[in-house]
Amino acid sequence: xxxxxxxxxxxxxxxxxxxxxxxxxxxxxxxxxxxxxxxxxxxxxxxxxxxxxxxxxxxxxxxxxxxxxxxxxxxxxxxxxxxxxxxxxxxxxxxxxxxxxxxxxxxxxxxx
Amino acid sequence: xxxxxxxxxxxxxxxxxxxxxxxxxxxxxxxxxxxxxxxxxxxxxxxxxxxxxxxxxxxxxxxxxxxxxxxxxxxxxxxxxxxxxxxxxxxxxxxxxxxxxxxxxxxxxxxxxx
Numbered sequence: 328x329x330x331x332x333x334x335x336x337x338x339x340x341x342x343x344x345x346x347x348x349x350x351x352x353x354x355x356x357x358x359x360x361x362x363x364x365x366x367x368x369x370x371x372x373x374x375x376x377x378x379x380x381x382x383x384x385x386x387x388x389x390x391x392x393x394x395x396x397x398x399x400x401x402x403x404x405x406x407x408x409x410x411x412x413x414x415x416x417x418x419x420x421x422x423x424x425x426x427x428x429x430x431x432x433x434x435x436x437x438x439x
Numbered sequence: 440x441x442x443x444x445x446x447x448x449x450x451x452x453x454x455x456x457x458x459x460x461x462x463x464x465x466x467x468x469x470x471x472x473x474x475x476x477x478x479x480x481x482x483x484x485x486x487x488x489x490x491x492x493x494x495x496x497x498x499x500x501x502x503x504x505x506x507x508x509x510x511x512x513x514x515x516x517x518x519x520x521x522x523x524x525x526x527x528x529x530x531x532x533x534x535x536x537x538x539x540x541x542x543x544x545x546x547x548x549x550x551x552x553x
Contacts, residue, residue, distance in 0.1 A: 331482075358539040367448070369529060370483075370543040377539075385540075417482060426471050426490075426533040428541060430482035 329354045331431035333418050339437045340408060348403045348434050350418030357423035359401040360385070361393065363414040364433075370417065376401055377423070408438040441466040441532045443544035451550045454522055460515040460547045462530030472513040473531040473541065474504055483529065489513065500524065525551045 331352045340346055352359065360375040362385075372385030376395040390412055392404040401420075405412060415435050419428040446461040464470065471490050475483040487498025494506040504515045513530060530544040 360539075360541075362543075367545055369443075369445075369545040370541075372540065372542075375540065419483075421539045423539070426537075426539050426541065427473070427485055427488060428539065430475075430484070432482045433480075 329429070331418055331420055331429050333416075333431040333434050335434060336432065337435050339439065341439055342409055343407050346405050346408060346436075348405075348416060348418075348436070350401045350403065350431060351399050352401075352418075352420040352429070353399065354420060354422075354429065355398065356420035356429070357398070358428075359395065359418065359420045360428065361391070361401070361403050362417045362419065363387065363412075364417060365414050373403070373416075405436075408436075410438050412436065413438050441468075441470060441534055441542045443530050443532050443542055445528075445530055445544035445547050447547050448545065449548045449550070451552060452520055453552050455519045457518050458516065458520050458524075458549065460528050460530075460549065462513045462515065462544060464511050464513065464530070464532045466511075466532060466534065469535040471533045471535060472504075472506060473533070474498065474502070474513070474515050475529045475531060475543075476500075477527045477529065477546075479526070486515070486528070520549075520551045522551050522553060524549060 357378045361373040362370040374393040376382045418431040421428045442465045474486040489506045531541045
């Protein structure tokens with residue numbers, strides 16, 4: 328089944344404790360992206376990747392890192408999480424040049 | 440840069456009534472337009488898209504949307520809603536030359552009441 332998977336689905340952590348949210352897709356998509364969803368703000372792009380080893384900042388990149396060492400994986404790293412990063416995070420992927428994106432199920436992160 | 444405004448944050452309707460969710464966009468370049476739906480505790484799913492051609496686009500679950508270039512709008516409609524249509528709906532835009540980047544609106548919560 329074609330899908331985007333994210334892990335974990337739920338995470339509660341404390342300020343400053345490094346964490347990684349994994350994202351994997353099995354559709355051989357070149358493009359991958361991370362969004363955060365906050366009430367009243369819709370989805371805002373954090374980082375995106377056009378292909379392996381090619382990443383770029385989105386609209387709200389501060390406090391986040393990403394890497395794209397393999398085509399299928401695009402982990403999101405929070406080196407020192409803060410409470411304002413409490414949010415619902417989505418990973419998405421698409422074929423290059425095709426603007427339709429496929430979304431993962433989401434990761435709800437709470438930073439206390 | 441592009442921007443999207445969804446004009447209603449919440450839309451309550453009764454079952455079997457028609458509904459329209461409004462979306463306006465701003466862009467200095469040609470764009471593609473999308474509507475996504477998010478059911479409770481799930482990811483986003485594509486409802487429909489406008490890439491080119493006919494300005495009336497039909498999607499899944501009986502939804503349709505009309506692209507109006509002069510009014511820079513892409514409103515979503517359904518003639519008769521069901522309880523199961525209760526969800527959050529997002530309008531999104533992508534510049535034709537952008538590669539795949541999407542800009543989303545703030546979302547509209549559609550609640551269908553019996």
